[in-house]
Amino acid sequence: MNIDFSEARNLKRFPFLDAARGLACVGVVAVHCDLEHHMRWYWGVMDFFFVMSGFLITRSLITNCDKGRGAPSFLLYRALRLLPAYMVVMLLYELLVLLLLRGRHSFETLPYILFYQNTDLIFGSVQKFPRVPEMLPYWSLVLEEQFYLLWGIFFCRHAYAKLRINLATLGFVVFLLGLGMLFRSLGVAGWTLPGRFDGFLLGSMAGIIIFMPQKWEIPEWWSGRLLRIGWVLSIAALLRLMWTVMLHYRPNYPYWEGHWIDVTCFSVVSVVLVLGMVKMDIRGLHFGRLQQGLGFIGLISYEIYLVHYPMISILKKAFDFKFNNGGITLFIVTMVLSSFVAYVVHKILTSPALRSRERIQSFLTSRFQPGTVPVQEACLAPVASEDRAGGTGR
Numbered sequence: 001m002n003i004d005f006s007e008a009r010n011l012k013r014f015p016f017l018d019a020a021r022g023l024a025c026v027g028v029v030a031v032h033c034d035l036e037h038h039m040r041w042y043w044g045v046m047d048f049f050f051v052m053s054g055f056l057i058t059r060s061l062i063t064n065c066d067k068g069r070g071a072p073s074f075l076l077y078r079a080l081r082l083l084p085a086y087m088v089v090m091l092l093y094e095l096l097v098l099l100l101l102r103g104r105h106s107f108e109t110l111p112y113i114l115f116y117q118n119t120d121l122i123f124g125s126v127q128k129f130p131r132v133p134e135m136l137p138y139w140s141l142v143l144e145e146q147f148y149l150l151w152g153i154f155f156c157r158h159a160y161a162k163l164r165i166n167l168a169t170l171g172f173v174v175f176l177l178g179l180g181m182l183f184r185s186l187g188v189a190g191w192t193l194p195g196r197f198d199g200f201l202l203g204s205m206a207g208i209i210i211f212m213p214q215k216w217e218i219p220e221w222w223s224g225r226l227l228r229i230g231w232v233l234s235i236a237a238l239l240r241l242m243w244t245v246m247l248h249y250r251p252n253y254p255y256w257e258g259h260w261i262d263v264t265c266f267s268v269v270s271v272v273l274v275l276g277m278v279k280m281d282i283r284g285l286h287f288g289r290l291q292q293g294l295g296f297i298g299l300i301s302y303e304i305y306l307v308h309y310p311m312i313s314i315l316k317k318a319f320d321f322k323f324n325n326g327g328i329t330l331f332i333v334t335m336v337l338s339s340f341v342a343y344v345v346h347k348i349l350t351s352p353a354l355r356s357r358e359r360i361q362s363f364l365t366s367r368f369q370p371g372t373v374p375v376q377e378a379c380l381a382p383v384a385s386e387d388r389a390g391g392t393g394r
Contacts, residue, residue, distance in 0.1 A: 022297030054203025184260035237265035303342030
């Protein structure tokens with residue numbers, strides 16, 4: 001290809017992507033603190049998260065398979081990265097229901113625990129599963145878990161060895177993007193994986209192209225032509241978003257009838273942004289303490305996402321926050337408290353769980369494959385670097 005990303009394969013961390021993830025996380029918290037009218041672009045942040053997840057998770061999968069490991073090893077890592085904090089939040093909620101929250105029903109969190117929240121909206125607009133008001137934003141976490149499971153298994157069993165990037169593959173990707181737009185235009189909710197897989201798909205394809213260049217089987221003269229087509233589509237998507245989001249914005253925009261195409265547009269623009277940030281990381285650009293601060297928020301953004309919305313609900317019930325100034329005050333208080341709680345959760349739950357990965361994998365290997373040699377330390381990627389370079393979109 002005409003743009004060289006070969007040095008990206010040697011990077012263990014992507015500081016710009018960490019900072020972008022942190023900035024996007026701050027934006028989500030601000031919107032949930034009733035500041036939506038100042039941030040018309042906010043809903044597209046989720047598509048940016050999904051593109052980044054597809055990109056980084058695909059890199060993690062490639063590293064996993066390069067070391068001779070399969071889907072179980074990858075899924076174990078994702079479970080240790082995400083589930084400890086997630087399940088603690090679910091258990092705390094069930095405990096509150098049991099002790100304090102009269103009128104709530106036990107096991108309301110079951111769709112969240114089993115990751116089928118919002119799947120009732122795939123074939124209709126009627127909600128059949130219970131919803132927990134304090135966990136409504138978790139729909140994106142559920143989508144990511146579904147994506148990790150499906151893409152992780154498919155990549156390890158088929159894509160790693162058999163997939164080739166040729167014109168037929170790119171044509172199939174375009175077909176899938178069109179299928180996603182068709183689903184949304186027919187009423188499939190954008191809170192479900194069938195209605196929101198555009199970002200995951202494009203991010204994953206970008207990850208394969210950059211981190212597995214041997215998969216690229218398109219002639220050089222076609223590569224340049226495809227690159228120009230990609231730039232034209234990106235500019236067209238950006239112009240579309242400027243028209244709809246900035247000039248013709250309306251409240252509850254994600255429910256507008258034109259939303260079916262803008263999800264794909266945001267995903268296309270997000271791919272360009274992600275690749276641009278990777279290029280800046282390759283060049284070693286850095287913007288001082290601001291980038292470090294946002295990078296820190298990006299590192300714990302998953303935990304912030306877990307705790308911030310329940311915290312907003314508690315603060316709104318405990319204090320009288322007015323809409324304008326109160327929204328800003330609520331945002332500042334929520335951001336500070338959420339960051340502190342998220343950091344503590346990351347230290348006492350997530351990090352210890354990740355450090356136990358080698359021990360758990362060795363136990364599972366000896367338990368379910370008797371007589372085999374346990375996985376050696378050299379075959380396991382360092383947890384710290386993988387947590388940062390191959391982490392979730394959050």
